[in-house]
Amino acid sequence: MNQDSRLFIEALQRQDLAALRKVPKADLHNHFMLGGDRKWIREHCGIQIDPITQPLTSMKEMDQWSQKSINAHFGGGSGRLIMLEATLRQAVKDGVQVLEIGEDVWALKHFYQGDIQNLLGSWEAVRQAVAPKIELRFQVGMSRHCGIDYLMEKLAPFWDRPEFYALDLYGDENAQPIENFIPIYRRARQSGWVLKAHVGEWGSAMDVQKAVACLDLDEVQHGLAAAQDPAVMADLKARQVRLNMTPSSNYLLGRVPSLAQHPIAALKAAGMEVTINSDDVLIFDSDVSKEYLRLYQAGTLSAQQLDEIRLDGLKKLKVKAFEAAQENVA
Numbered sequence: 001m002n003q004d005s006r007l008f009i010e011a012l013q014r015q016d017l018a019a020l021r022k023v024p025k026a027d028l029h030n031h032f033m034l035g036g037d038r039k040w041i042r043e044h045c046g047i048q049i050d051p052i053t054q055p056l057t058s059m060k061e062m063d064q065w066s067q068k069s070i071n072a073h074f075g076g077g078s079g080r081l082i083m084l085e086a087t088l089r090q091a092v093k094d095g096v097q098v099l100e101i102g103e104d105v106w107a108l109k110h111f112y113q114g115d116i117q118n119l120l121g122s123w124e125a126v127r128q129a130v131a132p133k134i135e136l137r138f139q140v141g142m143s144r145h146c147g148i149d150y151l152m153e154k155l156a157p158f159w160d161r162p163e164f165y166a167l168d169l170y171g172d173e174n175a176q177p178i179e180n181f182i183p184i185y186r187r188a189r190q191s192g193w194v195l196k197a198h199v200g201e202w203g204s205a206m207d208v209q210k211a212v213a214c215l216d217l218d219e220v221q222h223g224l225a226a227a228q229d230p231a232v233m234a235d236l237k238a239r240q241v242r243l244n245m246t247p248s249s250n251y252l253l254g255r256v257p258s259l260a261q262h263p264i265a266a267l268k269a270a271g272m273e274v275t276i277n278s279d280d281v282l283i284f285d286s287d288v289s290k291e292y293l294r295l296y297q298a299g300t301l302s303a304q305q306l307d308e309i310r311l312d313g314l315k316k317l318k319v320k321a322f323e324a325a326q327e328n329v330a
């Protein structure tokens with residue numbers, strides 16, 4: 001066992017949050033507009049953002065919270081870069097070394113004059129200033145309610161750019177059938193990107209299986225519903241799909257009755273690769289170290305299992321497009 005693992009396991013056993021923060025971690029499921037350092041935002045912007053403490057009953061309630069607490073203050077282009085800085089500061093403070101975050105496709109025209117170099121340059125300047133040591137994996141994101149033609153048009157400037165690491169899909173899981181997104185994901189695969197989508201948070205195990213098969217996903221954001229069906233878990237395991245989970249978010253959106261009953265334990269026991277992430281720090285008070293500590297305190301997973309998950313998060317994913325390219329060379 002290496003030094004980091006020993007420190008991490010001992011910190012969990014002592015329930016020492018400050019020590020947990022010092023050990024390297026990944027955050028692979030983070031929406032940067034909601035991922036910031038609360039204290040820094042208060043001190044830098046004079047705005048106090050309070051997390052929720054009781055479970056919400058719908059995504060609509062969460063959207064209302066975001067509108068009031070975030071968009072009202074940070075809705076413009078400069079507000080966006082302030083929230084990016086807040087998220088990077090939060091990640092540094094929490095010992096996050098690998099951070100997957102990104103912009104929504106519509107933001108390019110709206111906030112960066114439709115200029116990819118402007119977008120990339122703006123983000124890199126903030127990263128260099130605040131978190132030069134963090135590996136920032138830039139995702140391209142889109143909402144599930146948007147029309148496919150609209151998304152294809154918005155995605156055109158992004159295709160084949162190696163600066164972007166992954167594609168993600170989020171928003172209302174019931175907005176439209178997952179099959180509609182097949183052309184977009186095929187094109188993203190050609191770009192060599194990691195393919196991700198939010199699924200199985202509100203939807204069923206079958207929804208997760210279908211999305212993975214249709215879109216050829218490498219990773220699923222959430223995917224907790226998969227634990228309801230052993231056949232789906234076996235299928236995802238065979239396909240080497242990783243689930244990027246967010247326990248506090250799941251509890252506070254009423255997706256699980258308690259952290260002790262979170263399906264991450266069943267998924268891990270079934271041999272699936274899972275990771276532990278923040279989702280939305282500002283609304284759920286869910287930084288990555290707190291997530292590990294809460295799962296340990298709830299008895300959901302052992303310190304050893306939590307360390308295995310930490311190491312899996314830091315591991316470089318085997319990207320299918322990359323493997324395919326290697327096979328072609330061979």
Ligand SMILES: [Zn+2]
Binds near residue numbers: 029031170198279
């Ligand atoms: Zn999410």
